[in-house]
Amino acid sequence: MSTTKIRTRYAPSPTGKMHVGNLRSALYEFLIAKHEDGVFMLRIEDTDQERFVEGATEIIYRTLELTGLKHDEGPDKDGGYGPYVQSERMKTGIYMKYAKELIEKGEAYYCFCDKERLESLKTQVDEDGKTVTMYDKHCLSLSKEEVEANLAAGKPFVIRQNIPNEGSTTFHDELYGDITVDNVEMDDMILIKTDGYPTYNFANVVDDHTMNITHVVRGNEYLSSSPKYQRLYDAFGWESPVYVHLPLITDENHKKLSKRSGHSSFEDLIEQGFIAEAVVNYIALLGWSPEDNREIFTLDELIRDFDYHRISKSPAVFDMGKLRWMNGEYIKAMDFEPFYERALPYIREVITAPLDLKHIAETVKSRIETFADIPEMIDFFQAVPDDYDTEMYTHKKMKTDAATSLKVLTDTLPILEEQSDYSNDALYQTLSAYVEREGVKTGYVMWPLRTALSGKAVTPAGATEIMEVIGKEETLKRIRAAIEKLS
RNA sequence: GGCUCGUUGGUCAAGCGGUUAAGACGCCGCCCUCUCACGGCGGAAACAGCGGUUCGAUUCCGCUACGGGCUACCA
Numbered sequence: 001m002s003t004t005k006i007r008t009r010y011a012p013s014p015t016g017k018m019h020v021g022n023l024r025s026a027l028y029e030f031l032i033a034k035h036e037d038g039v040f041m042l043r044i045e046d047t048d049q050e051r052f053v054e055g056a057t058e059i060i061y062r063t064l065e066l067t068g069l070k071h072d073e074g075p076d077k078d079g080g081y082g083p084y085v086q087s088e089r090m091k092t093g094i095y096m097k098y099a100k101e102l103i104e105k106g107e108a109y110y111c112f113c114d115k116e117r118l119e120s121l122k123t124q125v126d127e128d129g130k131t132v133t134m135y136d137k138h139c140l141s142l143s144k145e146e147v148e149a150n151l152a153a154g155k156p157f158v159i160r161q162n163i164p165n166e167g168s169t170t171f172h173d174e175l176y177g178d179i180t181v182d183n184v185e186m187d188d189m190i191l192i193k194t195d196g197y198p199t200y201n202f203a204n205v206v207d208d209h210t211m212n213i214t215h216v217v218r219g220n221e222y223l224s225s226s227p228k229y230q231r232l233y234d235a236f237g238w239e240s241p242v243y244v245h246l247p248l249i250t251d252e253n254h255k256k257l258s259k260r261s262g263h264s265s266f267e268d269l270i271e272q273g274f275i276a277e278a279v280v281n282y283i284a285l286l287g288w289s290p291e292d293n294r295e296i297f298t299l300d301e302l303i304r305d306f307d308y309h310r311i312s313k314s315p316a317v318f319d320m321g322k323l324r325w326m327n328g329e330y331i332k333a334m335d336f337e338p339f340y341e342r343a344l345p346y347i348r349e350v351i352t353a354p355l356d357l358k359h360i361a362e363t364v365k366s367r368i369e370t371f372a373d374i375p376e377m378i379d380f381f382q383a384v385p386d387d388y389d390t391e392m393y394t395h396k397k398m399k400t401d402a403a404t405s406l407k408v409l410t411d412t413l414p415i416l417e418e419q420s421d422y423s424n425d426a427l428y429q430t431l432s433a434y435v436e437r438e439g440v441k442t443g444y445v446m447w448p449l450r451t452a453l454s455g456k457a458v459t460p461a462g463a464t465e466i467m468e469v470i471g472k473e474e475t476l477k478r479i480r481a482a483i484e485k486l487s
Numbered sequence: 488g489g490c491u492c493g494u495u496g497g498u499c500a501a502g503c504g505g506u507u508a509a510g511a512c513g514c515c516g517c518c519c520u521c522u523c524a525c526g527g528c529g530g531a532a533a534c535a536g537c538g539g540u541u542c543g544a545u546u547c548c549g550c551u552a553c554g555g556g557c558u559a560c561c562a
Contacts, residue, residue, distance in 0.1 A: 013562055048561055118560090123488095132489075132558060158560055176492070185490050185558090193560040200562045224491050224557040245492090247555095252498080254554065282499095285511095289500055293510045312500080315555060319498050322512040332525075367524045377523095395522085428521080435521095446521030454522090462521040 006038030007214045010064075010071070011204070013045045014056035017265035018063045020318065021219065021249045021257060024283045028246060029217045030069045031284075031306040038214075042074030043207060044085040047197045063266050066276045068299045081211040086203050095198035098206050098236070099159045099191050107235035108191055110147050111139040111160045135160065135188045159192040161202075163231060171230035173223070173243045175313055181227040189228055201225065205232045208241060217244045217308075220315075244308055247287050248315040257318060273346070273370035274323065278330040282323045286316045296329060328369035339365060346374035351382050359469050363460040380454040381469060384478055388455035390486060398443040405448035406486040411438075412449065413479055422472050427464040452482030 008029040012022055033040040042064070046052055064071060073079030083089050102108035117138070122131040140162060142150075150157065163186045170180040191202040198206070208216055223245045233240040251257050269279050277298070284302050285295060288311045297305070331339065343361045351357065360378055368374055393405040400408075412434060419430055435445050450463035453475065459466065467475045 011562095015562080045562070051561065115560095134558090179491075181490070187558075190560050195560080197560090199560070204562090219556090220492070221556055221562090247493080250555080256555085285499070287499090291501090293501080295499095295511060314493050316500090317498055319512070322499065325512055364524095366526095398522085431521085442521055444521095450522060456522090458523040460523075462523095464521070 004214060006033050006036045007041060007212050008033040008038065008217055009041040009043050009208070009211065009213050010069075011043045011045050011207075012060055013048060013051065013200075014053060014060065015048075015051045016053050016056055016059075017267050018059055019257065019265055020269070020279075020283055023063065023067065023266050023279075024249060024286060025217065025219060025246060026064065026069055027067070027280060027284060028244075028288070028306075028308065028311070029215075030071075031302055032215055032217060032244070032308050034303040035306045039072045039079070040069070041079070041081070041211065041213070042071040042084065043211070044075060045200060045203065046085060046087045047090070047200060047203055049195065049197070059267065066270070067266070067280050068276075069280075086198075086207070089203075089207065090197060094210065095192060095203060095206055096196070099198075099202070102161070102191070102232075102235055103159065105235060106162065107231075108159050108161050109140050110142070110151070110157050111135075111188075111190075112142075112150050112155050112157050113138055114156075133187070137162075137188060140188075156194045158190045158194055160188040160190055161228065161232065163188055163228070169227040169231055171226050171240065171243065173226070173245050174308065175244060175311055176223065179223070179227070181224075186228055186231075189225075201229065202232070205229050209233070209236070209238050213241055215244060216241045217246065220245050220248050244311070246311065247313055249283075249286055249318050250315050252317055252319070254315070254317065269323075273372035274327050275330045278327040279323070281330075282326050286318065287312050295326070324369040331368060331371075332366050334365075336362070336365070343371055343374060346371050347378065350375045350379040353382055355381055355469055363465065363469075367460050377460055380456050380459060381466070384453070384455035384481070386455075392451050392455075392457050393448055393486070395443075395447050398447040399441065400444055400447050402486055404444070405451070406483065408445050408448045409452055409479055409483050409486070412445065413476070413483065416467075416472075416479065417476060419472070422468055422475070424465045424468045427467050431464065448482075449479070453478050 010026040010029050012018070012026075030040045032038075042060075044057060044060070061076070071077065073081060073084065075082075075084040078084075083092070089095070099108060103110070113135075118133065118135075121136060122133045139160075164183050166183060168180050168182045169186070170178055172178050189201060190199050192198055207213075226243065226245070230240060249257060266276075266279065270276065280299060281295075281297050281302075284297060284306075288306070288308075290297075290305050290310070291307075340358060340361045343364070344357065347357050347360055351360065360381055364374055364377055367377065390402050394401040412431065415430060415434060416427075419427065421427075431445055431449075432442070435442050438445075446463045450459060450466065451457075453463060453466045453470070461469065470478075
């Protein structure tokens, strides 16, 4: 019985905001490790000097912090497998050392071909103008002396993986099973670039092995290059890790999530009024489902229930509608104080009058899906829109229209003038007496009042509750204005 | 183009040879109700197609169609 702990890693490139697809990879990597009480590691893959974005590393840290995906090891938490940043690892000479080992084994070779020659290898393939380059192993035939001479002359070089032209390579994925590719299909990929940096592909294999990663979890886009990685493991004589390739997340058009569609990054979603926990919960279910029908999970519950064998193989569409619903569920379940704290800025956007903001927050808590829904819902507390349509007074079910509304408003105005207790309950009681006297439905009275007080067809509070919030003076003012408008 | 992966309602999905093919979001209807929402109840809505294998295919195999991914000195 092996007692080796599971070790997974999240290995992002610091190239900008954190995409929800990346976040889900991080989440699954975290869950797979934590479910077995393993180690979740963070490694920064900055081998691409061109794409490096200032501040991107901070975004990664902040996002992991905010989502609760705490890493056990990383650049800021040494666990004995450092360094955890690839550019720093490179300084140790590790990649070059392993590349040379492969050269000695005949599994890799120096290549001095320049751009022009490579360009000439390109073959036009289809009408879109797509080209395919398959390296022709030109430099493989260089003699040892020629290589030495080139090196001594300081000629720029890369190191390529030597993949034979016959046979095939098979690797095993936990989800997709065995995948076999003919070796002829595989290009001699570059391991070490001219600038001395390793390519992502090579650094990944070397790092995953030397950092003792047991489960390599990554996006489906790497599925087809995995045979090449497998050859590397085999060439080194290393035991290959457990591979788990994750299905893609797409937009509603089944295309890769784009920057412009609003749900591209975690940061954007938070800005749009979503709760971190809800986003995590939602993306956990995008490509994975539990044995029961549960949908609301805390992170701890996910750790407990997550079984990577239940990850699905087909791509999933990111459904903003369902995320909104789930976010609404989280908001409803929130304790009031933290809810209020988060809602306050949105309330202040439209309310400057000295009103009971807590009360306003309460009215809205079970009705919003994101915090950004708040302003539009409560702006009438500040002021009635003066151009609202009097057609709103006509309501079939309430049996009201402009004329009957005018009567109700005129009738209730003196009652409300006399009323001193402007609490919701007291107001309701007082108006109920009028309802009873008139022998009408409650709505027949409340509808016109609510409309007069809000100028809106939909409000988060009933007539009497609105009165409680805005107070007597404002209530009377609004009703008088409505009477005038209807007269 | 080549290679490779995928395909259950609009979306997320359960199912792992025999089921009235779950559940959720959304949509529609009803109830509750001082509007909306919440909550409750109910409804419409799916196995891409064609061939096998089998007593029996949504489930296994093949082909086709459609979709995705890779095909960089990017990750």
